[in-house]
Amino acid sequence: MTTNSVLHVADVHKSFGGLKALSDVDLNVEEGTTHAIIGPNGAGKSTLLNVCVGRIKPDSGHVVFNGEVLDNHTPDEINQLGVSRVFQTPEIFSDLTLLDNVMIPAFASRDGSFSLRPFSKLRHEKAIREDAENTLADVGLAVMKDREAGSLSRGDKRRLELAMCLIQQPKLLLLDEPTAGMARHDTNRTVDLLKTIKQRGMTKVIIEHDMHVVFSLADRISVLAQGRIIASGTPDEIKGNPKVQEAYLGGAH
């Protein structure tokens, strides 16, 4: 079968000092799928995402997105190609309102990485404002749109960051533990939300500890342990894989 690979991580190595964070990592994410990456703490999951968004450069190997090699791309260029990311600790604009938080990424998608129009009026940007309000409504934060983002609860901050990514309608969405710190009720809502995006055909890579979330979302799962991918496959294949059980039970405990 011919599948369309959106993200291809090819043979990536990265070490910090003497510590090998990633070695030989090879990963293919196919268009329209949700690819979960699981593994014990310190396995290199966040490092992998950092390499994908240009936060750190790999020592060797490449990241290819939609046929484009990302080696020398800065984070903003990678975003402009269509990659958005939700961070493990929410990266939001704490002292701006929720509406501003969501409008800023919308401008990035519409106007590119830099546009100099210092005298145009924000209040004339009706389309972007409506879009932002709708996206806030999607994640359930519409009523709070004029609040300062810094005053939100941790779970709400995550949902806000998700909205900031969604409004860009990225081709690839990277999610680093999107439900950590959320109450069960909010986790379920987030999962539902992510499911609806899946129907729209957005490709997602998700790092998650909550197996309930992983198995209800993922089409494919890769298991990372000590910087290596030890298994890759459908959820059912992973469930029965003895190496995975060892990594989780034997290796971690």
Place this chain on the structure above:
Amino acid sequence: MKQLFSREPFALLAFSVVILAMPLWLTPLGANYPDLLQKFAIFAIFAMGFNILFGLTGYLSFGHAAFLGVGSYAAVWSFKLFTMNVLPAIFFGVAFAGLFGLLIGYISLRRSGIYFSILTLAFAQMCYNLAYSVLTPITNGETGLQLTLQDPRIIDRAFAEAGAGLPETNLFGIDMSGYPGFYFCAVMLIICFFITRRIFNSPFGLMLRGIKSNQNRMGYTGFATRPYTLTAFVISGMFAGLAGSLLAVTDPLAGAERMQWTASGEVVLMTILGGVGTLIGPMLGAWIIKYFENIFSSFNNATLENAFSFLPEGLRTMAVDVSSLFVGEGWHLTLGVLFMLIVIFLPGGLMEGWRRLLRRFSGGGGGKSETAPVVQPAE
């Protein structure tokens, strides 16, 4: 009321009326004389421009006085070489400050935080030290750059013979000293207010605020942040250049001390005192500092004796003794105490105090979104 002022024409009109009527409402405060009024307008421009950089992007420049100095020198050279008309002078002042801003900003903005501050400080101190020493042919060193009778002034000479004494700066024949000079500066201030207000309310301004709030996120959101910060830096440098050239317009003399770090520090204090990131806070800060500098430093013991004349003899001597510490030569002490009081009791500056007052009078309901400095659309 609030909605009315959020409309651009009304905001501009109200601002213009307040500025142009300064001679009227400053009379009871004893500040209605042209020299001081000119300084009010000029330093308001300086602080407003500084705030575009510091208030919006959060980058604290500690060398903004360099642009003030460059603007002054460029303007005086324009008076010496071309014409006493002030328009070319402010054009050159702004243009040269812009160029300097581009150069210094391009290098300094490679770093952030205190490293950026120290880089800008280093550049400004280099300008200052060089202006005093090696660049004397351009800056006339310690004496400062002045007009002389030998100046070519080619454009003016083409139309008229040189007069006997040193000419005055003018705007197509209107002398720029005294009140006309103030009104010229005031018009410039109104234009700058308009520009600043537009920037504050533009998507560009929102991006700058985004950079201040979380520069990393801006990168991952797809913005190349450096062009934004560089633009803000250059714009704010040009404001400073305009202020510098206006200083030369009202008094055609440029000295290196205008570029010293104390001058850079002063504009930081003005901005913080008034309220960082607010539209008119920095202007208020500039006014208060200039007011104190001029009014308090002019007090002497006789004035104090007068002021305390209602007290009995012994008390009066004591009151005069104590308060004489704070005025005249000692007005800096007042300034120092004022800063400490403001920072201790009113972080956020005067505008924060004003907002607190508003909140108190509007019935104590603090939950409403009264805090947003950006004017939100009415509908």
Place this chain on the structure above:
Amino acid sequence: MDAILLQFLNGLDKGGAYALIALGLTLVFGTLGVVNFAHGALFMLGAFCAVTFNKLLSLEQVVLDETKKTAWGTATEIRTPYIESWFGELGSFLLDYSVPVSILVTIPVMLLIGIVMERGLIKHFYNRPHADQILVTFGLAIVIQEIIKHYFGANPIPQAAPDIVDGSANIGALFGLGDNIVYPWWRLVYFGFSATIIASVFAFLQFTTYGMVVRAGMRDSETVGMLGINIQKRFTVVFGLAAVVAGLAGVMYTPILPPDYHMGMDFLVLSFVVVVVGGMGSLPGAVLAGFMLGILQSFASMTEIKSIFPGIDQIIIYLVAVVILLTMPRGLMGREGVMEE
């Protein structure tokens, strides 16, 4: 060769002053997280401790000698410092050595000033933004400056080094390098003094429990807070220590530079450059950068170098700062993440 050695020596005393001020700044910044713009004022206050001490010692008793008449037929005034009439030889000795002896007075005075400053003002600013800290300490610096100006006037007040080290040392002859290297004794004393103070501060940090807390706090202030150590008290001591170091640097500098009320600000700006070049929060970095910039500055003022790069002596420190900050993002020895918000 001689000239180079001489410039090197010339840089040492200035470098010593930069290093001492920068050391205190870094100590306060690293442990307390406070950017102290009043630190230069502490340096200046130290210098004025020496001035005050000398003034007190020089209070004179005026005796009229009726037997000797002046040209106007009035009695001759004989002025003797009280200290000499009371203690004789010891008195003259004290007067001669007033600068180094005033150290004994300076230490308790500066410690007290430091503690009062920290308890009264600085401690309320631990959790405030850096901009607030800068502004409030800047205001305090102005206040201190103006008070000094009010009592001591605006003019510099020269102080003499003790007679024995008043002249110049023939360093060249001492080390067998020829007679051309002549260098004021006092500057050598200052260098030795600053080196001693720096060594003592490092020893204090290395071998005492206070030092341990300080070093741990500079690395990770949150953890230290959780250990249940009485941080407040130790912070006060650290601030007092920084004040004493700055004050001592000021006392001993008075024979080199006659103190006036704004000397603190002049040194403060350079010291901030020093701290940043050394790397925010790094004590060895501060010392290294202090000496390095002092020596570079002295080399840049050689006529040979000035003739190649006119004006270089005026800008060398800033130029070096720019180059270092552009090539080494966090200064010579700085750590990641300090003050980059």
